[in-house]
Structures are given as structure tokens and as C-alpha cells.
Amino acid sequence: MDSLTDVTALFPQDFAGALKNLSAATQNAIEELRIRRGLPILVKTSTGEKVLSVNRPVTREDIDHIVLSATGGSYHSAAETMKHGYITVKGGSRIGLCGEGAMREGQIEALRNISSLCIRVPKPAIGCADELMPCLCAKGFQNTLIISPPGMGKTTLLRELIRRLSKDGFRIAVADERGEIASMHHGVPQFDLGPHVDIITNVTKCQAAIMLIRTMAPDILAMDEITAVADLPAILEASGCGVGLLTTVHGSDADSLKQKKLFQDLFSYDIFQKAVCIQKQNGNRVYTVTDL
């Protein structure tokens, strides 16, 4: 509920009121809020989508209000992540942005006339990794990939695994490029990640990983969303130093990843031993552990 409270505070009064008036069950089940200019706000829960009952569509001013609130009234602090299409807000929610890109020399300079927002409301799922722990730590921690399509709870599972491993005494270094794993606010993680965690946030995975490995002597390096060749050096550096790896990737299963050049390269190093695939069955998430 805390993340939703923080999210609600971003909205203009009438929308915030409508969110607060939702039943407790709906509030607890909210996964995403879809805000599009000229349209009503859509609330996505685990069981489907519903329209937020406010008697007017979203205006440009509403979107500006939400974005300004989300940046803490400081465009300069969020400018870099906004260029990449997102803002991370207090409580760990991520706001995805769409609008007109202002390009300069092939690079995104800014995103203006923002037309739609997707607010993902994270929820800690305490205990969701309990059954996985014996499989992943049977012979000490084994390097693990968490695989699933977007929106299935990769980051949630990653966070819970970090918490469990940290509680078990492993020193975990978190390269939290997008600020979604720990959701640091004023230097304090907004999620419980256990007692042995060191976090670098808002720095590219590669840079953060190298800094963490060299300075914090971690047992395990945790990262979210391996998506680019630029992420490989961090993995190789960690592996070369004997540091364990726990990361997430987009995909349906390990076989689907092997179709992609990036993962063919990654798998050729034989770094990862385990894959956890997340699937939904009857609205519930099911975790399957496979050997790589």
C-alpha cells in the first residue's frame, strides 16, 4: 500500500481522490496505472483493467502535474532518466513516459509534450522466493538468471531473492541502474533488502558493477534487465573475480534466449548455472528452475 500512497500523492486532487476511493482489495491488486491524454485513466490489476471513475479525461496539465510531482519539482534531477523514458519515484514505482523526442546529433536531448504515462506500482512479495532458495543454493549460491516477459514480476522476485540471500549472510552488491530494485530515497532503500546489501543506483550497470566489485567485495552481484552488449563486461568482470551473479532478462524461457545473439555470446562463457522462468497460471505466478 505504501507505494500506492506515494503514487496517489503525484496526482491532481480529483484523480487522487478517485484512487483513494477504490476498494482496499482493488488498491492492493493494482499493478499499473495507464494515463493517456484525452482518455480516462485505466487501472490494471491482476484480474484485468478498469476505468478510474473521474468525470473528465486526462489533460496536458494533469500529465505535467504528475511529471512535476514525480521529479520532485526538479527536471534537472530526473533529466537523464527522462531521456531514457522513465522516472523512478519515492516508494519504488516507475513511471514510463511517451511523448515527442527532441533529438540532437542522433541522441535524445529531451522528451516533451508527454502524451502518456505508465505507472508501475511495485509490491514486495515476501516469501515468494522461499521455495527457490534450496534449488539455487544447494552447492553454495549458483549464478542465476531470472527469465520472464515484461510485467511478470522479475524485479519483484529478484528483490526477494536479494533479501533472502542477504538475510542468509551473503554480501550482495546491487547495481540498480533504474532505481527499481531498491528504490533509494535520500540514501535509504524503500524496500527491505536485508542486512548485507550495498547499492549503487542511477549508474549504468557496467560502471556500477565494476565499482561495486572493486570496492565492496561482494559475494553476489545483483542486476536488473540484461538487455545490451554494454552489460556483458560487468558480467564477465564479476565472473572473473569469482563473484556470484543474480540477474533478470526479458524472455519466455532459456531456449528463447538462445535465439538472440547477445545471449548466445553470454551462454558461450558458461557463467550461469540456473534459470528461473516465471509464468502465469490461473492468475498466479509459477516459478520453474532449470539448469543451464
Place this chain on the structure above:
Amino acid sequence: MLSALISAFRIMICEIQTNLTPMGEIIQMLASSNEKYSGMFFAEVSKQLELQGVPYFTRCWKTAVTFCCSALTSTEQEALLTLGNVLGRYDAAEECVSIERCIMELNTGYEALRHRYQTDARLYTGLGLAAGCILAIVLL
């Protein structure tokens, strides 16, 4: 007050340039400084932000200028209000340029004030000396 505001704005530039510190945090930091006049101004901005919310930063800033800066000239107040329209809305470089511009405006006023004080000080010293001499002559 002018020199206190100028110092505070220099700190603001450093925070934006070096740490990309969010405006809310900078305002809080400056509000809790020991500097009486600028501290009072930023405390008012901070209070207004809490009351109205960050999307209304410009309005909060304007209220603080109205409440706390009545001793400043209209030009100086105008410079502060112009700055309030920019803070929080643009990237670090653009914001720093605007703060520098405001500092220049305030500095012009500060220098003029300082010059006037110096001139006045000389005038009053001269007048004092002259009055002393006249009094001495009368008494003799």
C-alpha cells in the same frame, strides 16, 4: 538580505551543478542554514511547497518573495520572480544560467547599496567633523 540571497544562490548553483540535487532538497538545506534573511526566505518557500505541493513551485516561490522580500526594490523582486519561473523546469545548465542572471541583478542592487552606504558614511563623517569643529569654536 541581498548578500545572503546571493550566497544562497551560489550554493544552489553548486548543488545543481555538482550533485544534481533536487530543488526540494536544496530549498530545505538553505532553509535550515544559519543565515537569517535567506534562511527565512527559503523556509517560507519550503513551507509553501508543503502546503501547495511541488507542481506549484512558481506560486510558492512568488508567495515567499511577497512575504519575505518586501525590503528589496521592485527590480530585485522582479529578478527573483523571474527566477521562480525557471527553477525546477529546465536542465541543470539552463537553471544555473538563470540563477547567475538573478545573482547579477541582485549584485547590481547590492553594489549600488554598498556605494550609497559608503558615500553616506563619508558624508556623515564629514558632517560630524564639521559639527564638532563648529561646536569647539563656539565653546572657545
